[in-house]
Amino acid sequence: MQGHLNESLHLSILIASYGIPVHFIGSIAHNRQAKLRLHGWDPKNTSKMHFHNLQxxxxxxxxxxxxxxxxxxxxxxxxxxxxxxxxxxxxxxxxxxxxxxxxxxxxxxxxxxxxxxxxxxxxxxxxxxxxxxxxxxxxxxxxxxxxxxxxxxxxxxxxxxxxxxxxxxxxxxxxxxxxxxxxxxxxxxxxxxxxxxxxxxxxxxxxxxxxxxxxxxxxxxPLHPVEIKSGCSNSRHRCLEWLDKQEKNSVIYVSFGTSISMTEEQISELAVGLERSRQKFLWVVRSADGVDIAAENDVRRPRLPKGYEDRVLDRGMVVKDWAPQLEVLAHPSIGGFMSHCGWNSCMESISAGVPIAACPMHSDQPKNSILITEVLKIGLLVRDWEQRAKGVTSTSVESAVRRLMTSKEGEEMRKRAMKLGGAVRGSxxxxxxxxxxxxxxxxxxxx
Missing domain, CATH: 3.40.50.2000 (Glycogen Phosphorylase B;)
Structure with missing residues (x-):
């Protein structure tokens, strides 16, 4: 999975920075994907490593x-x-x-x-x-x-x-x-x-x-760079240019990682909830990585409700491909993150000082969401894990977005997240x- 690849490659770059020879062993497709989606580092860093491509x-x-x-x-x-x-x-x-x-x-x-x-x-x-x-x-x-x-x-x-x-x-x-x-x-x-x-x-x-x-x-x-170096990407993603035009802490970033595919019904509920919240949002909508992870251009694109992007044009942006999450979370206009709570996403959000609207889907995510909401108190649940069979409703999305972005409770979470982010960056x-x-x-x- 992409999260595991991210951590392995980031750790390899850190070890190589000590002058130690590093050999990265993986399948041809996984090694290609790891390098293709690497961001936050200077791409030249991987030139110091030896990649071994296994079939x-x-x-x-x-x-x-x-x-x-x-x-x-x-x-x-x-x-x-x-x-x-x-x-x-x-x-x-x-x-x-x-x-x-x-x-x-x-x-x-x-x-x-x-x-x-x-x-x-x-x-x-x-x-x-x-x-x-x-x-x-x-x-x-x-x-x-x-x-x-x-x-x-x-x-x-x-x-x-x-x-x-x-x-x-x-x-x-x-x-x-x-x-x-x-x-x-x-x-x-x-x-x-x-x-x-x-x-x-x-x-x-x-x-x-x-x-x-x-x-x-x-x-x-955290096994990702906490200070994003400018010029690390060949070109700046268009979503960052859109974020440049928004006010500080005014946008909620919505992304559920690379391992989750939502049904059209779930996408519709999420779309309606975001629209009704009347808050600015940046939403990454893409299907999960397939078995043929090398087929990056063949990813099935989920369908949004008809006319949706036109209706939210004044306050929302939809990205239908991969987005540079580290750079997005580090952007000053981002004030919240609706996430599946995969651990990489959690660590990236914490490091950036961004509170989380937690919507766990599988694996470690339900437990991670309790760490975020009950222990660190830098987020809230979009819906309880016990209610997972019912799916995410537009009402729960609307309520969670407004609580995180406009309430005093959300502002307190944001302050705690920013303080914790400073501590993580200091670590x-x-x-x-x-x-x-x-x-x-x-x-x-x-x-």
Missing amino acids: LPSLSSNPPKLNAYTKFPGHLQPLFDASLQLRKPVFQLLQELSAKYRRIIIVHDTLMASVVQDVTLIPNAESYALHSVSAFTIFFYIWESITKKPFQLDCDIPNDKIPSSEGCFTPEFEDFVSKQYKVLNFESGRLYNPCRQIEGRYMDLLEKLPTNANKKQFAIG VADGGSSCLEMDSFIAHICR
Whole structure:
């Protein structure tokens, strides 16, 4: 998924900045997509890295079993299953690299554990798992699965409000994840995208878990550039020019990531809610990435209600392709973000100091939304996860947008988000917690 690719590539660029040779291993299509959608960095940064393009085997032709109540992108399951066949070519490549270097360090996504498990057979290699979700969500995933709890939680931790994992995944993907975690204990340590300024408490809880005993833990997030360099893109996206003409904090940005496709009914409800809110909005409307992720130009474009764009021309802009989210969130006219609450989007919004109208759809998103709304208190729910079967209504969208953008409650959330954003940006500056943990990780692997 794109979020996982983003984190892996951003981390690779950070490691390369220490003068360490970095080899990025992936399928041809994934490597192309990762580089194509990279933003916030100077594209020249990837020229310092070595990309290894592996050929994925043929995808299964069996149609996925989709469930109307589960919004997880089950259509990607053949791609996940095909990735398991990369174990042999990856091991062969790691053996070749191990002959060239005194030590090789493998950093792998947790969902690719079975592909790199043979690293234990290479004497001069060690591995680190990259967790691509929040410490809060990881902890409660594990806590939910433990029958005999190893310790008591503090009474003010919102344990009673944490959604279960029901409805978050397809059975096929749950089985895939289970296979990864069965072998996930060969790594020397674990890397996390959160930073301690926002999730220190949950990093501490993770470190207390028996499963993490004797494992090095590094909270090195956010894994995206927090200061967007001008001129990083070949051309400035037209939505940024539109934002230039809007007042400060006047626009709500609406985007649900690259793994979610909405039905025409859902799109219609969202469109009506945004229109009735009478607030300015920038809405990214696109279908989820397909199995053939190389076919960027073949993405099916969702249909808006007839005449919609003309009716909202005075206060709304619709983008029907990919948008530079980091630059959008950093723009001074953005005052809120309606999001599915994927962890990358959460971290990007927090770093920019933008409050969130949370509309979780699947995976880690329901738990992330509780972190945003109940713990950090920098957002509100568009609708409760328990009501997911009913979908998002125009009334709930209208109400959420107005609360976030025009109410005193929304203004307080905005102030908290801006304060928290400053702390997160400080964490990656010289002497900040994430910068120090990254330095510590580099020193550890270079020992």
